[in-house]
Amino acid sequence: MSILMVAFLGACSSDESPDESAKAQTQVAQAAESNSRGKVVILGFDGVDPGIVQSMMDAGELENLSKLAQQGTFKKLGSSNPPQSPTAWSSFTTSKHPGNHGIYDFLRRNPANYRPGVGFGSAQPAVLNPDGSLRRAPSFKNFRKGKSFWKIASDQSAKSKILSVPFAFPADSLEDGCMLAGLGVPDIRGTSSWFAYLSDTFTEHESISGGDKIPIVFENDKATIQMEGLKIPKSRPAKYATAPMDLEVNRDQKSVTVSLPSTTVTVKEGEWTDWLEWEFNVTEKYSVHAISRIHILEVGEAVRLYMTCMQFDPSHPYMEFTSPPEYSQELKDRYGNFKTIGWIFDTHALRQGGLTQDIFLEDVENTMTWRETLTLDELDRGNVDLLISAWTGTDRVGHMFWHHRDAKHPLYTEEGNKKYGRAVENTYSKMDSIVGKVMEKLSDDDLLLIVSDHGFHSFRRGFNVNTWLIRNGYLAVNGEPDSATATNTNRFLFKNPDGTGGYNWSKTKAYSIGLGSIFLNLKGREGEGIVDAADADALRNEIRGKLLALKDPQSGDAVFTEVYTSDFYQGRVTSNAPDLQLGYAEGFQSTKDAAAGVAPADLFEDNMDTWSGEHAASDMSHSAGVFFSNKAIKSDSPHLVDIGVTALTYLGKKVPGDLEGKSLF
Numbered sequence: 001m002s003i004l005m006v007a008f009l010g011a012c013s014s015d016e017s018p019d020e021s022a023k024a025q026t027q028v029a030q031a032a033e034s035n036s037r038g039k040v041v042i043l044g045f046d047g048v049d050p051g052i053v054q055s056m057m058d059a060g061e062l063e064n065l066s067k068l069a070q071q072g073t074f075k076k077l078g079s080s081n082p083p084q085s086p087t088a089w090s091s092f093t094t095s096k097h098p099g100n101h102g103i104y105d106f107l108r109r110n111p112a113n114y115r116p117g118v119g120f121g122s123a124q125p126a127v128l129n130p131d132g133s134l135r136r137a138p139s140f141k142n143f144r145k146g147k148s149f150w151k152i153a154s155d156q157s158a159k160s161k162i163l164s165v166p167f168a169f170p171a172d173s174l175e176d177g178c179m180l181a182g183l184g185v186p187d188i189r190g191t192s193s194w195f196a197y198l199s200d201t202f203t204e205h206e207s208i209s210g211g212d213k214i215p216i217v218f219e220n221d222k223a224t225i226q227m228e229g230l231k232i233p234k235s236r237p238a239k240y241a242t243a244p245m246d247l248e249v250n251r252d253q254k255s256v257t258v259s260l261p262s263t264t265v266t267v268k269e270g271e272w273t274d275w276l277e278w279e280f281n282v283t284e285k286y287s288v289h290a291i292s293r294i295h296i297l298e299v300g301e302a303v304r305l306y307m308t309c310m311q312f313d314p315s316h317p318y319m320e321f322t323s324p325p326e327y328s329q330e331l332k333d334r335y336g337n338f339k340t341i342g343w344i345f346d347t348h349a350l351r352q353g354g355l356t357q358d359i360f361l362e363d364v365e366n367t368m369t370w371r372e373t374l375t376l377d378e379l380d381r382g383n384v385d386l387l388i389s390a391w392t393g394t395d396r397v398g399h400m401f402w403h404h405r406d407a408k409h410p411l412y413t414e415e416g417n418k419k420y421g422r423a424v425e426n427t428y429s430k431m432d433s434i435v436g437k438v439m440e441k442l443s444d445d446d447l448l449l450i451v452s453d454h455g456f457h458s459f460r461r462g463f464n465v466n467t468w469l470i471r472n473g474y475l476a477v478n479g480e481p482d483s484a485t486a487t488n489t490n491r492f493l494f495k496n497p498d499g500t501g502g503y504n505w506s507k508t509k510a511y512s513i514g515l516g517s518i519f520l521n522l523k524g525r526e527g528e529g530i531v532d533a534a535d536a537d538a539l540r541n542e543i544r545g546k547l548l549a550l551k552d553p554q555s556g557d558a559v560f561t562e563v564y565t566s567d568f569y570q571g572r573v574t575s576n577a578p579d580l581q582l583g584y585a586e587g588f589q590s591t592k593d594a595a596a597g598v599a600p601a602d603l604f605e606d607n608m609d610t611w612s613g614e615h616a617a618s619d620m621s622h623s624a625g626v627f628f629s630n631k632a633i634k635s636d637s638p639h640l641v642d643i644g645v646t647a648l649t650y651l652g653k654k655v656p657g658d659l660e661g662k663s664l665f
């Protein structure tokens with residue numbers, strides 16, 4: 001056994017070196033004292049809707065979850081406000097409401113200059129020395145305030161295994177345990193996921209939402225492409241470190257041979273390559289490793305390939321994403337390369353035609369199975385008081401396949417319904433099968449909790465919030481004084497480079513950026529604020545009242561069931577809280593344009609995007625997730641913030657006074 005292997009075995013394994021064995025035994029004894037009630041296993045499934053779960057159980061499906069409902073508990077689980085994943089999972093993780101963890105949206109604006117950025121954290125690229133060597137490794141800072149409850153448990157010597165909990169990145173260092181970070185882990189570019197769509201039918205390199213279209217120029221059916229890896233630090237205009245990929249197609253065989261400096265592989269149309277290992281030489285003294293896979297979409301007259309984002313290589317991760325750091329190599333030793341990207345299902349490529357619905361669903365199935373295997377293996381390996389494992393396939397299929405199940409959706413077709421109308425249900429059946437396999441491994445003393453962070457709704461009609469604010473005199477556009485016709489096409493609240501265009505802050509009282517937030521242009525907070533603090537309450541209430549009265553002229557339906565004002569958010573980190581949080585009625589959401597701060601001409605539009613299910617700015621009062629347990633609980637209204645407190649209490653650990661949840665038992 002090499003020194004390296006000893007280190008790996010220590011990462012998250014029941015095998016221990018003799019030195020560590022004594023220490024471990026003491027810890028086991030301590031744990032046994034406090035943990036007479038067995039272990040706690042929490043399985044998280046993103047975006048599982050209680051209505052669909054109920055109707056499936058009524059139809060005799062979801063055998064294992066039904067068993068839990070009969071023997072223990074099935075209830076709705078209160079979500080966060082807004083009921084979107086960064087906010088909700090941060091409430092799960094910290095047992096705190098957004099007012100105390102500070103994560104309100106996928107986007108967070110800097111009020112001083114109105115610039116938006118990623119809402120839950122920011123990636124810092126590598127810093128290089130003048131000679132090109134690495135001075136400071138790249139890193140990620142999570143904006144979330146508050147410790148994770150598993151860190152609190154681990155600090156009290158609970159042995160913990162934390163697998164892919166969304167938005168819990170970077171991984172916590174745990175006393176005796178391991179953590180694999182999930183959603184939030186970027187690709188080597190620092191984006192949530194940047195795919196490549198390659199074809200000899202493309203004439204030029206073009207950036208599209210979430211990826212690049214890359215032309216392949218064949219000569220005698222051979223081509224070499226310089227694939228872009230990550231941006232070279234401080235390069236302006238941006239330059240990317242590249243690595244070569246040779247392609248050779250055999251059109252008769254419908255196959256492509258892909259050659260990288262390290263490997264050559266031949267795959268047929270409809271197949272995936274195995275993981276390709278890349279090395280990008282950023283400078284002579286600093287190189288970055290990555291892995292990706294290629295799916296051969298078409299080899300015939302046209303050649304079309306889809307390539308996943310360049311994700312961290314578990315052997316040489318661009319940033320640490322496991323705890324201990326060696327755990328990523330341990331997983332690679334066990335399973336080979338694996339998806340390390342947080343945004344694990346490529347919805348961007350599916351929306352852009354770079355992936356088909358069938359391939360996407362097959363990938364969801366396979367990836368859910370991979371996580372199932374990991375979870376069952378970690379249970380089998382033992383040495384665990386608290387195991388948490390989470391899946392996001394349930395949510396992504398909801399987002400991308402909802403139009404097939406909602407006859408009122410503008411993209412609904414009977415053909416689509418026949419083929420994909422049960423895609424969401426199928427992921428719920430997969431969840432049920434995972435739950436069943438985990439149940440088999442637990443004893444009566446163990447506590448099993450199944451949670452989802454929010455429910456789901458159809459997204460049929462988009463509302464342009466900024467257009468509405470303009471039409472109602474709250475938002476002004478530079479150079480377009482007529483509020484009846486003014487529009488703004490600039491994204492993310494930017495002005496044109498020459499200072500024209502964008503919004504006129506000196507005449508703006510309120511603006512919207514993000515999935516469902518309205519901010520006042522407040523004096524002293526916003527860089528060019530004009531609203532006095534003394535007038536803010538009245539203004540918030542005035543806007544709220546008008547929005548609640550708003551009807552969609554097409555259907556006559558109310559657009560909002562509630563609009564929450566900032567006093568909803570109480571706590572220590574409310575400076576980023578929205579002044580108004582929209583609570584859309586079923587069927588409505590902000591348009592993608594509105595989320596980016598844009599104001600198109602029309603107030604409403606049909607949602608013609610296959611991103612057709614949504615929950616991000618739905619009224620939280622009808623967007624609960626689900627809660628199952630193998631034991632009966634005493635609370636009628638469990639909430640996400642209760643889960644951590646319940647786990648700590650069950651494990652016999654102290655619950656810090658600043659946690660806002662309560663134990664469910």
Ligand SMILES: [Zn+2]
Nearest residue numbers: 046047085453
């Ligand atoms: Zn979610």
